[in-house]
Amino acid sequence: MEEWxxxxxxxxxxxxxGYGGGPSSIPLVYQEVVTHYHWADDRQFSNILxxxxxxxxxxxxxxxxxxxxxxxxxFGLAVAIAATVVPSAVALIVLLKLLQKHRQSSVVKGMxxxxxxxxxxxxxxxxxxxxxxSVQSIGIWQSLGIAAVAYWAMQRRKIHPAFVIIxxxxxxxxxxxxxxx
Numbered sequence: 001m002e003e004w005x006x007x008x009x010x011x012x013x014x015x016x017x018g019y020g021g022g023p024s025s026i027p028l029v030y031q032e033v034v035t036h037y038h039w040a041d042d043r044q045f046s047n048i049l050x051x052x053x054x055x056x057x058x059x060x061x062x063x064x065x066x067x068x069x070x071x072x073x074x075f076g077l078a079v080a081i082a083a084t085v086v087p088s089a090v091a092l093i094v095l096l097k098l099l100q101k102h103r104q105s106s107v108v109k110g111m112x113x114x115x116x117x118x119x120x121x122x123x124x125x126x127x128x129x130x131x132x133x134s135v136q137s138i139g140i141w142q143s144l145g146i147a148a149v150a151y152w153a154m155q156r157r158k159i160h161p162a163f164v165i166i167x168x169x170x171x172x173x174x175x176x177x178x179x180x181x
Contacts, residue, residue, distance in 0.1 A: 003072045004079045010037055011064050011083035016091070018060070025060050027122040030129075033063070039071050042133040049130075050169070054162045060084050146171070 010032035018025025026049065033039050040048065052062035061084050068080025102108050134143040146168060153159040153167075 004076055006037055007068050007071060007076050007080045008083045010039075011068075011080045012087060015060055015084045016087045023059070024119040024122065026063075027126040029060065029063055030126060033067055039067050042129065043137065046130055046133060050165050054165045054169075 011029070014028035014032045015025050018028050030045055034042060034045050048063055048066050049059070052059050052066070055062055061081055064080035064084040065077050068076040068078070070076075072079070099108060131143065134146075138146075150164050150168065153164045154161055
């Protein structure tokens, strides 16, 4: 099968099932990109995710653009972005019409409330997988130190996450690049 068709199917499935937007679709995109199609490994996906978080705009389209281009060039980029954006745009229009019509329904309210724990579990699983890769690469103490500094910077000092990610890139380039750790 042509690689561009796999790109379309992979990103279409991940984004159609990714209820709640970018953050909830990331574990599904990970499943397609890393586990199913092997377009990237854990470390590459972590880098794509980190880089995507430093740039403005929706994370799902940035991941799709990178993976699409890396896999099948400019046409792959266009296909992956279309598979990511078009289903969401169509579903948004249709669902907004339906929700407006049934907004007082207890079924609609219950559906939106009960899917939240599922999204939370998916994010915890993805975080665990990323943490395992980090510990294997740089060790537990350095991973915990970086996590603690990132938490302190974002939660206590209110530094924007993009600046924290950029600082981690610089730190990684200096420490790993210079000292070969």
